[in-house]
Each structure stands twice: as C-alpha cells, then as structure tokens.
Amino acid sequence: MKEKRRNGSKAIAPFKNKILQGDCLDILAGLPRESVNLIVTSPPYADNRKSSYEGVPIDGYVDWFLERSAQFQRVLRSDGSFILNVKERTVKGEKGTYILELVLALKDQGWRWTEEYIWHKKNSYPGKWPNRFRDAWERCLHFTKQKSFKMFQESVMVPTGDWAKGRLSRLSQVDRLRAESSAQNGFAKNVSNWVGRDAAYPTNVLHLATECKNRQHSAPFPVSLPAWFIKLFTEDGDIVLDPFIGAGTTAVACHQLDRQFIGIDSNPSYVALARSAVANLKRHPVQR
Amino acid sequence: MKEKRRNGSKAIAPFKNKILQGDCLDILAGLPRESVNLIVTSPPYADNRKSSYEGVPIDGYVDWFLERSAQFQRVLRSDGSFILNVKERTVKGEKGTYILELVLALKDQGWRWTEEYIWHKKNSYPGKWPNRFRDAWERCLHFTKQKSFKMFQESVMVPTGDWAKGRLSRLSQVDRLRAESSAQNGFAKNVSNWVGRDAAYPTNVLHLATECKNRQHSAPFPVSLPAWFIKLFTEDGDIVLDPFIGAGTTAVACHQLDRQFIGIDSNPSYVALARSAVANLKRHPVQR
DNA sequence: GTTCCGCATGAATCGATAG
DNA sequence: ACTATCGATTCATGCGGAA
Numbered sequence: 183m184k185e186k187r188r189n190g191s192k193a194i195a196p197f198k199n200k201i202l203q204g205d206c207l208d209i210l211a212g213l214p215r216e217s218v219n220l221i222v223t224s225p226p227y228a229d230n231r232k233s234s235y236e237g238v239p240i241d242g243y244v245d246w247f248l249e250r251s252a253q254f255q256r257v258l259r260s261d262g263s264f265i266l267n268v269k270e271r272t273v274k275g276e277k278g279t280y281i282l283e284l285v286l287a288l289k290d291q292g293w294r295w296t297e298e299y300i301w302h303k304k305n306s307y308p309g310k311w312p313n314r315f316r317d318a319w320e321r322c323l324h325f326t327k328q329k330s331f332k333m334f335q336e337s338v339m340v341p342t343g344d345w346a347k348g349r350l351s352r353l354s355q356v357d358r359l360r361a362e363s364s365a366q367n368g369f370a371k372n373v374s375n376w377v378g379r380d381a382a383y384p385t386n387v388l389h390l391a392t393e394c395k396n397r398q399h400s401a402p403f404p405v406s407l408p409a410w411f412i413k414l415f416t417e418d419g420d421i422v423l424d425p426f427i428g429a430g431t432t433a434v435a436c437h438q439l440d441r442q443f444i445g446i447d448s449n450p451s452y453v454a455l456a457r458s459a460v461a462n463l464k465r466h467p468v469q470r
Numbered sequence: 471m472k473e474k475r476r477n478g479s480k481a482i483a484p485f486k487n488k489i490l491q492g493d494c495l496d497i498l499a500g501l502p503r504e505s506v507n508l509i510v511t512s513p514p515y516a517d518n519r520k521s522s523y524e525g526v527p528i529d530g531y532v533d534w535f536l537e538r539s540a541q542f543q544r545v546l547r548s549d550g551s552f553i554l555n556v557k558e559r560t561v562k563g564e565k566g567t568y569i570l571e572l573v574l575a576l577k578d579q580g581w582r583w584t585e586e587y588i589w590h591k592k593n594s595y596p597g598k599w600p601n602r603f604r605d606a607w608e609r610c611l612h613f614t615k616q617k618s619f620k621m622f623q624e625s626v627m628v629p630t631g632d633w634a635k636g637r638l639s640r641l642s643q644v645d646r647l648r649a650e651s652s653a654q655n656g657f658a659k660n661v662s663n664w665v666g667r668d669a670a671y672p673t674n675v676l677h678l679a680t681e682c683k684n685r686q687h688s689a690p691f692p693v694s695l696p697a698w699f700i701k702l703f704t705e706d707g708d709i710v711l712d713p714f715i716g717a718g719t720t721a722v723a724c725h726q727l728d729r730q731f732i733g734i735d736s737n738p739s740y741v742a743l744a745r746s747a748v749a750n751l752k753r754h755p756v757q758r
Numbered sequence: 759g760t761t762c763c764g765c766a767t768g769a770a771t772c773g774a775t776a777g
Numbered sequence: 778a779c780t781a782t783c784g785a786t787t788c789a790t791g792c793g794g795a796a
Contacts, residue, residue, distance in 0.1 A: 191574055199716075224769085225771095227769060229769095238781065268769095269769070271769085271770090271771095272771070272774090273616045273771095275584060275771090275772085276583055276584065276586065276617075277583045277584070277586065278583050279574055279577060279583070281575065282570040282573055282574060283574070284515070285567065285570055286567055286570060286571070287764085289567060294563070294564050295564060295565045295567070295604070296563060296564065296565065296601065297565065297602050298565065300588055300590070300607050302588075302590065302675050304790085305768080305788075305789035305790050306673055306768090306770080306788080306789080307767095307768055307769085307770045307771090307786030307787085307788085308768085308770085308786070308788040308789080309770055309771060309772085309785085309786055309788090310623075310671060310771090310772095310785090310786050310787060311579070311770085311771055311772055311773095311785050311786080311791095312618070312621065312769095312772080312773095313617075313618065313621055313673055313771095313772090314585050314674070314772095315623070315672055315673050315674050316671070316673045316770075316771095316787080316788080317673070317675055317769095317770060317771085318673030318675045319673075319674065319675050320589050322774075328565045329562065329564075329601075330600075330601065331601065333600070333601055335598075335603070336618055341767050383598060383603055383604070385603050385604045385605070385606030385607075386602070386603050386604070386605055386606055386607065387590050387606045387607050387760085389793095391789070391790060392768070392769090392789090392790085393790085394603065395770090402768095403769090406787080420755065426699070456585055630788085655796095670787085670788065671787080671788090
C-alpha cells in the first residue's frame with residue numbers, strides 16, 4: 183500500500199513480457215520502483231559516426247548513460263543485479279576511456295562495482311593489423327545496490343570429472359557442441375542434476391562463441407550469455423529488464439528459463455525483430 | 471655523442487643483466503633515456519591491512535605510480551612497449567577503482583593506451599565465496615609512446631583452432647588416401663589450402679596456467695607470461711626492464727630468450743630470490 | 759539417418775582513397 | 778587539413794546440402 187502510493191498508479195503488469203518501443207529513459211519512468219530482479223543489457227556502443235541511427239557520440243556518452251542508469255537504479259530491487267556488457271572502441275590505435283569513466287561515474291551514482299566478468303569470444307572477428315591482435319573479449323560489469331544480493335551459484339555449475347567426461351564422450355559431436363554453446367537444450371539444464379556428483383563452480387571467465395547466423399540482424403551476443411546471468415541472479419518467475427534489447431536475445435533467454443522479461447529499444451526495426459524472435463519461440467517451443 | 475651529452479655520463483652497461491636493490495624511482499634515474507626496448511612488470515598492490523606495503527601507500531597509489539612511470543617513459547625507447555600486469559583488489563565486496571584511475575592518469579602522462587590483453591589463468595586459485603566466483607583473469611595493459619612500435623606477431627603464433635584440427639584429422643581416415651592417390655581430384659586441391667596452415671595469429675586473450683612451483687615465494691605470474699610479451703615486442707639482444715621484479719620471473723624469461731634484462735626490487739629478500747633464480751639458470755641452462 | 763564439407767558471416771581495425 | 782567511406786585482412790562457427 184505504502185509502496186503503491188509512493189509509485190502513484192504505477193504498475194508492473196502492463197510491462198511484463200513485452201517488447202516496448204521508445205527511449206528507456208521515458209519508458210522506465212512508468213515502472214514502479216524496486217520492481218525488477220535483474221537488469222542485463224548490452225547498450226549501444228559509443229560511435230563516432232553521426233549518421234548511425236543509434237550511435238551515441240563518445241563525448242557525452244557517460245552523461246547519456248547516467249541519466250538512464252538512474253532509472254535502472256530506481257526500478258531495480260535492492261537485492262537485484264545489473265549486468266552491463268560493453269567493450270570500448272579503438273580509435274586511431276588507441277583505446278577509448280569512456281567505459282573506465284563510466285564505471286567511476288556509476289560508482290558515484292551509488293552503484294557498487296561488485297565484479298567484472300570476462301566474456302571470452304571464442305570466435306572473434308578475424309583480421310590482421312600491424313599493432314594488435316584480434317579482439318576476443320568483452321567486459322560484463324556486475325553492479326549491485328547492496329553488499330548482499332540474490333545469487334544462485336549452483337544453477338551455473340559445470341560438469342567435471344570422469345563421470346561427466348564419460349557421459350560427454352558418449353554424446354554425438356553435435357550434441358556436445360550444442361551443450362557447450364547453448365543453454366537452450368535439455369542437456370545444459372540437466373547439469374544441475376550433477377550437483378554433488380562431479381560438478382564444479384565456474385570462474386569469472388565465460389567461454390562462449392558468438393552466434394553467426396545468416397539473419398538480417400545477427401544477435402550481438404549469444405543467448406547463452408544473458409542466460410548464464412539470468413540463471414545466476416534470478417529464480418523462476420523473476421522479472422528481467424533489458425533496456426537496450428536489440429535483437430531480443432534477452433527475451434529469448436527469459437522465455438527459455440521461465441523468467442518474465444521487459445524489453446525496450448528505441449529502434450523500431452529492432453523492436454520488430456525482437457518481437458518476432460519471441461513470437462517464433464512461442465510457436466516452436468524449445469525442448470526443455 | 472649528442473645523446474651522451476644529454477644523459478651526462480649515464481651508461482646502460484652497468485645495469486645490464488643485473489638485479490638491483492632499491493626503489494626503481496631512484497635507480498632508473500641513473501639510466502640513459504630511451505635505453506630499454508620493453509618494460510614488463512607486475513607492480514606491488516596496495517594492501518589495506520597496513521598503511522603501506524613495500525613503500526606503496528594505499529591512498530595516493532596513482533600518484534606513487536605516476537612518479538615512477540615518468541621514469542619508465544624516460545628510459546623507454548620511442549618504439550618500445552610498456553606492459554603492466556595488474557588486477558584491482560576487492561575490498562568488502564567492492565572492486566577498487568585505482569587501476570581505472572591509473573589508466574586515465576597514465577594517458578594524461580602521455581602514454582598511449584594501445585591494448586588490454588586478458589591473462590586467463592586456467593588453473594585459478596580454488597575457493598568459494600557467497601557472492602563471487604573464483605577470479606581467473608588479470609589485466610595486461612599495453613602502453614606505448616607512439617602509434618607505431620616494434621611488434622613481431624609471427625613469434626607468438628599458435629596452432630590452429632579446433633575447427634581446422636577436427637576437420638583435418640577426419641581427413642586422415644578415408645579422404646587423405648584419395649587425395650594422395652589422385653592429384654586431379656578436386657578434393658585434393660581443397661586440402662592443399664590447409665597445407666602449412668597449422669598456425670594462426672593469437673587473440674588478445676592469453677590462456678596460461680599459473681605455475682605451482684614449490685618455492686618459498688610463489689611467483690605472481692608464470693614465466694610464460696612475460697615470455698609471451700618479450701617475444702612479441704623485442705628481438706634478440708634487446709633490453710627488457712622489470713622495475714618490480716619480485717621473484718625474478720622476467721629475468722628468467724629474458725635469459726631463456728637471449729634478451730638482456732634489468733631487474734629492480736626494493737625488497738632485499740626478493741632481490742636475493744631473483745638473483746638465485748638467475749644463478750640457477752646459468753648453472754642449469756634450459757633446453758631451447 | 760549420419761557424417762562431413764562448402765560457404766557465408768560476424769559490436770574489428772587499419773590504411774588508403776575520396777569528398 | 779579533416780572527415781567519411783571502402784577494401785583488405787583473417788578465422789571460428791553454424792547451417793545447408795551432399796555423400
């Protein structure tokens with residue numbers, strides 16, 4: 183009641199399991215405070231190209247982001263987590279510092295910088311240059327509001343030992359690859375059954391391949407990336423927010439894991455893409 | 471001659487292949503400018519248990535470092551590289567920001583932040599904590615003085631990945647016979663594309679195991695870590711500086727790769743350890 | 759029904775060329 | 778001079794079609 187009065191007539195229900203078109207700054211203003219359990223997103227990267235539709239200029243990137251992360255902070259539950267997948271661009275042989283500045287600014291905004299996970303992209307973009315190698319990793323910055331927060335480490339345990347090895351070796355090549363690269367098949371979920379047998383906790387380095395599908399828009403990150411954090415930081419039925427949902431990858435992960443999602447994007451074509459990704463899932467439910 | 475006058479009577483010779491005891495701030499003042507090809511080091515971290523550790527203050531870590539990196543900048547050749555292996559400490563569940571601040575400050579000092587390599591520690595320290603997983607990576611920040619610098623990418627090429635490996639190995643069963651017996655076969659032509667193609671350039675993610683030697687002081691990083699950067703950024707006979715040499719790992723790597731080293735540490739017991747590590751190498755030369 | 763190859767495709771980066 | 782666009786380089790992955 184008190185909560186309700188503080189948020190006026192705000193209610194979470196109209197936002198649940200929707201892909202909404204607009205600037206998350208505006209849309210999130212309609213959400214009640216402390217209403218989502220996890221925010222996981224990959225925001226548009228700072229870009230020099232002014233012609234780029236979603237390109238956010240490097241100058242002012244931090245301020246642009248802070249305005250929105252203030253809303254993230256309001257709508258996130260106090261035991262929730264905020265996962266930010268970013269990587270700074272290299273311009274004229276020098277790495278941009280706006281991500282470093284953003285981390286410092288988010289801390290000033292009241293966020294606790296709890297961890298920095300490394301997403302190791304096994305299949306990084308090819309190329310050769312005189313002064314650097316291929317870029318094969320991205321930051322997954324973990325921020326929280328409190329020192330203690332919801333975390334379910336057992337849900338992301340990985341198989342080890344002879345028992346798992348034998349079982350893995352008996353699987354076909356395709357199944358094994360699928361098990362490693364995707365959380366959507368039953369094999370990955372059964373890993374939780376191995377708790378107490380031969381399962382180990384992972385580290386803060388995630389080894390995942392990017393998905394190279396021949397679609398019009400390819401997902402910038404694989405389903406298994408948000409899925410990993412969703413399993414780690416939420417329970418069944420929890421609400422996951424992605425304020426820059428792009429191709430809808432986070433929504434797909436939520437659907438597969440029985441979490442509720444709120445997806446936002448300012449680009450109408452991305453919104454359409456995300457909506458069709460969700461619709462396709464409902465038509466062809468994944469074997470779980 | 472001009473160079474000599476500018477540096478007064480400074481000469482590099484007395485420093486070559488020595489482990490020197492003292493604060494690198496003082497010792498490096500005696501080196502000529504532009505005299506070393508590579509600086510690779512893992513500096514001491516400020517420890518919150520004491521007011522200072524090895525002379526490193528907690529407050530003012532950045533200022534403490536900048537004073538020394540000014541000397542690094544002076545003694546480093548203009549086509550040289552500076553590799554800084556660091557990882558911020560986590561205090562009360564929150565990650566320190568002094569490394570981020572250091573990167574920004576080094577940029578202000580005139581360094582170019584060229585790259586951030588990730589050292590993925592394959593066998594990270596075991597343990598379990600309620601709100602984080604095992605820490606399995608460290609930053610290897612790459613700074614340079616100029617846009618172009620010495621880099622020998624071929625020296626660190628790695629075997630090709632699973633894709634080529636798997637497909638090539640599968641050839642050996644039936645198809646390789648066919649390829650050998652019939653040169654006009656179209657398939658044999660395709661195989662030829664892969665002949666000699668067993669090595670690829672690495673990425674900016676290094677997969678190295680930590681060394682678990684039964685020493686008194688465990689080396690903070692394995693020989694293979696400085697060795698990788700030494701091979702990448704220097705040639706035979708070049709001079710490598712480690713201003714915080716600790717257990718002497720960088721000197722060992724230099725000895726194995728026929729580079730010259732200058733090692734400095736303020737802690738006398740570390741100096742003794744590093745000196746004995748080098749002495750042991752000379753008694754028992756490594757198979758190369 | 760499997761297994762296996764061919765091919766397109768990436769949150770890339772640099773240097774050259776064009777406006 | 779300064780910016781915008783384009784081609785070259787390169788390799789792990791998934792998918793479609795073939796054997």
